[in-house]
Amino acid sequence: MVLNHDSVKPIYVQIAEWLETEILNEHISPGEKMYSQYQLADMFNINPATAAKGLNILANNNILYKKRGLGMFVKEAAKEMILLKRKNENLKQMVRDLVQEANYLGVSNDELYQLINDIRNEGQGE
Amino acid sequence: MGIVICDNVSKSFKKNRAIKNLSCTFQENRITGLIGRNGAGKTTLLKTIAGRWRPNEGVVKVFDEDPYDNLKVSANMICVNDELVFSPELTLDEILKSGEMFYSNWDMEIAEGLFDYFELNPNLYHDQLSKGKLSTFNMIVGLASRCPLTIFDEPTTGMDYSVRQDFYRALLKDYINHPRTIILSSHLLNELEDILEDIVLIDKGEICLHESMNDLKEYAIRITGKREDIEPFIVEENILHKKKLEFNLESLVVKNEFSKEEIEQMKQRGIQILNVDAADLSMFLTGQSKGGIDDVF
Secondary structure (H helix, E strand, C coil), X not given: CCCCCCCCCCHHHHHHHHHHHHHXXXXXXXXXXXXXXXXXXXXXXXXXXXXXXXXXXXXXXXXXXXXXXXXXXXXXXHHHHHHHHHHHHHHHHHHHHHHHHHHHHCCCHXXXXXXXXXXXXXXXXX | CEEEEEEEEEEEECCEEEXXXXXXEEXXXXXXXXXXXXXXXXXXXXXXXXXXXXXXXXXXXXXXXXXXXXXXXXXXXXXXXXXXXXCCCCEHHHHHHHHHHHCCCCCHHHHHHHHHHCCCCCCCEHHHCCHHHHHHHHHHHHHXXXXXXXXXXXXXXCCCHHHHHHHHHHHHHHHHHCCCEEEEEECCHHHHHHHCCEEEEEECCEEEEEEEHHHXXXXXXXXXXXXXXXXXXXXXXXXXXXEECCCCEEEEEEECCCCHHHHXXXXXCCXXXXXXXXXXXXXXXXXXXXXXXXXXX
């Protein structure tokens, strides 16, 4: 991943999301050791304190846990936690933006549902 | 723990007070950026910390001691700037060898590795180097000395873009492997913000802000929209910068003291909200007036 410096998202949030994706893609499995703040600092060319802030977001969301002196490890239910969190936070926000735009354009609910259905079918057709 | 502590420090040159009643603490094992405009007092502050000058007022402590004329401080500290003087009798190669004699943590492997990477000629003398090569060589000395307190004052003067990128990367990697207290002054904040942990903003000889880099980036936001839409959300003294656009639109940079709900309300009214990058923000925070160069013309 390349960090996006123009993004509204702070660097440490981008790091946290990248780590989540690593877990979702099963590059790192439950029970395994997560990258250290120093490995992340080296990989992304950022200050270790910024990397630590990204790691702490996952620790606070119960996706990682700390083993004293050993570093951070992936929790058993990490994947479920991430999916739940992304649905509740990211997806909801996207839908909020979508609805706002729909209201702005005067698109009715039925039209909006139809549009979502069409897009989903498009994806399946491929 | 504070490695460098400045308490109410002032330093004047004839009638010009370069730093005024300045107090700040640089924490151990952090990379701190010292940012300010030309003539803000960056070099004066760094030279006072490095013990080259004695302040007129106030107290400076480095490793808990007065740095002026202090052997313990000079053995554990290096201050790299473009005035770094080496004996004219020594070749670059010999300067590196003398560095090894003076600094107990000196890493010859890193010194030679960087020396070769940047294609410096070991048989040249220090005063034969171009501006960019001189800065590159001084930077190598600064990194290889591996001093518990390492100060870089405008280290990238004359370096081209790609050498600067290599320098930031080298600094970060060496810091990861050997954490130490690093103070870096520069006005190229956008290039080095990612490797900084803390930032000290200095303006007209005074500390204007001392924050973690991550907090600085969330310190302010830019709000653009119709004046009457924006107005109810704004507290006048939080405005850092104001720009009038066409069609009764205004673009304001304001301190980010908004709640999530307020942000959401603003968005619903079609007000555009963007973040402010650190370099722009420090410009607004140290600006003389809320206008700009356009006001002159």
